[in-house]
Amino acid sequence: MNWLLYIICFYWLPFVGMYKLFEKAGEPGWAALVPFYNAFVVVKIVGAPKWWVAAMLIPVVHFFIIAGMLIEFNKSFGQYKFIDNAAAIILPYIYYPYLMTKNPEYVHQAWAVQNDLRKRFKAAAKSDSKSEMRRLEKENPFPKKSKVREWSESIIFAVFAAHFIRMFLIEAYTIPTPSMEGSLLVGDFLFVSKVHYGSRMPMTPLAFPLIHNMLPFSGGESYSKAVKWGYSRAPRIQNVERYDPVVFNYPEDDTAVGGLEADGSLFPYELQYHNQLKAVPPKDRKALRQKLLVRFADRMVYRPVDKRTHYIKRCVGIPGDKIEVKNGVLYVNDKEAEDIKGVQYEYQLIGQKVNTLEVPTLEENYRVTFYKDPRNPNNVVRSIAYMHPDVAAQMVKDLPGVDQIERRLKPKGYTPGTFPYNGEKYPWNIDHYGPITIPKKGTTINLSMDNIELYTRLIAAYEGNDLKIENGKIYINGEATTTYTPKLDYYWMMGDNRNNSADSRSWGFVPEDHIVGKPLFVWLSLKNGSLKNGGVRWDRLFMGASGR
Template identity: 45%
Template sequence: MNWKFWQKRNDTAPKKKKTKGKEWFDAIIFAVIAATVIRVFFIEAYTIPTGSMEKSLLIGDFLFVSKVNYGARIPMTPVAFPFAHHTMPVTGTKAYWDGVQWKYRRLPGMQDIKRNDVVVFNFPDGDTVALEAQDRDYYEMVRSVGREAIRSQYTIVSRPVDKRENYIKRCIGISGDIMSMSNGLVSVNGKAEPMKRTGQIDYTVKFKTSDVNFQLFEDMGFIIERDIMAISQDSYNFIGTPDQMEQVRKLDFVTSVTTRTAAPDAAEPSVFPQDPNRKWNADNWGPIQIPKKGWTVKLDSNSMPLYKRAIEVYEGNKLEKSGSGWLINGLKTDSYTFKMNYFWMMGDNRHNSLDSRYWGFVPEDHVVGKALFIWMSYDTNGSFFNKIRWSRIFRGIH
């Protein structure tokens, strides 16, 4: 038999052509893989759902968030449905399988997190969630009415780090910083840090007359009945930025402009670290030292309320009280050395933000990426022809 003849015939035989269905299937698989790689390691789109970052970021802003700047986080829950975060869009079931969990790793980044960066991260308190009330902090609900009451009313689930809800805030303090706040003014390492031009807080504005043209304030960027509310006949509560309030202060019919903050001794039980011995509130708290990788803290009754959750939950240790001291993983100790860096995140809309003042530190393994720019902005309250905020498209985030 002429084997060369058969080999040549086999080599020159026409190859079977792919069907249209097979071509479409291959194209879809390739597109899904490519989009997933881009989303995980390079850049991802996010939407602003709340007003906690006004006036920097508005509800309806669509952002691109870089995974490259701080280094892309290797997926910790690798078995997951593409393009779904933690819940399937139609069925409402889990979009991942937590039977396989990888330890935290991150690729080298272009920079470290700096103060005033706008950062996307996984919600630290989101390890436990009441499914029917996902917009509320489970631990705050427990503190309000008790664990048994919550578990009897809601479906409770646990989520791995990278499948917790995504939050966006401004980094106010980095690892090792000593933070405090007095009358709404943040101090970092003993130096006062006034809000930048986009940060806003409540003010009391007193007028010389009750006959005021409020259109003037709309021209300044205020929204009547949202940013301006009557307190008395001649006094109003304003929510505004420092630049806006400086304009208000210059008006000849304005008597005074003062920040409207809680009294220093008005304890707010929901404020971190929810310690009855600390009479803190959202406008007055601290000092707090943010943990840094390699930093050793002495464990006692003063420090433990601040660092207990970081040691036990974020860094995965078994922590037990033993007489007047503590056991960590069964060993008696009076100190702990942190394995990760932590950060302090706050919203620019200081009196309308659920942030580190309520749940404490953000561990580095929760960091998703750096917000880069707004690629689209859509005002759901605008008129039919004016819903797109054209001036915000492709606007950088500062």
């Protein structure tokens, strides 16, 4: 149904208001009402090459082809103004009925005439025939554009092109936190393909171009919810595979606290509504929820899926997989997970000279990350670092005064903030987690009061059902039930810095409609995230982003 709506909006509606203009160009008016055939007729009217019609069927490319068609169609009817072209591209189903009321005459096949003039100008320039060039300039039926208009159109086209390339093809991202070290480092700039997993169609199409979810100066939303579309994707090149790094929208960012402080400074969007709720026992959440809603009533932001914060983690579990962490070791389907060379764990450095270690040198040479106090990032704890087991063994050999490096594990038992946030039923933490099975589209889940907390957000928030629990019974959309069949596939994401990452162990499953794209390679890497304070990591330029 979503694809049908998409075809109607972008392949049919731009042409339906042209039926009288078709007749003026000597074509049957009914042709404007026939999907795809109307595009073939427009190409004929403007004199463009036939391959335009085929190119129009390619997702994303079709935006540019249709825009070109409409501009050339305008010229064919003597409409050359910038405002006419902008209106034809932005609101064709309003502009063309309006144009028909002006009763314009069909002038010529604009694209064919321009193309012929171009060839003749080129031939005259090659033969250095100034008289021929002057004659062609006099015969040119198209008005000469001012420098202001040329620059304006160039800038607008560049923004238009960049916006759609970013939305559907490829986008640049920056790694801001150490949760994926040592595969991806703070200060890495990545290109991420939107095509590999299928370009996701926009769910909130009315938005400022090239801005994700928040305006840079006011702190308000950069999009409008006036028009909302359901989830759909273009055909994919590949499925999300186990151990792929993946960019996705943070699932719990549907409800966040944000905005501007009284002094005009930006209130931290990282203060998530759900993060506060899951940090308290289940019995206290209802009271805290009411308190938060009252306290932040004017700052609550309810974001649609495609406008939620971008995260990057490694997909360690695909739909149907069983996930478990035992003594800090990840198991997938009861087998120890693939060893990712970039994965880091938390270690304790033991020895007489540990406190004299030069942290920046070690971080650079060994690709380790030392623990920093989150309240004071300048306070580095030299005795705690994140590294791969092979690196730990090598450092013991290399560093005099470091006698031993031991893996640090949380003792068994519940840690607040661990999904599904109930320490009595699920006494889990990041080093002792599960087992848990990832939901799969079309595979029925048996529900009970013992496991409903695992699937509450899946049923209600991610798939939009009305979920109620009354008198020990589960009601979905008003009907008592003991089963649920997911409509989407789900994934399990974990950071490569396993003991320093907020990931699926904190917020659970990631729905397929939240998947954004596949990281391709690092195109720039800055030490300390700054060119001025750190410089370029030249050895990481154009390095693949898989970390495997």
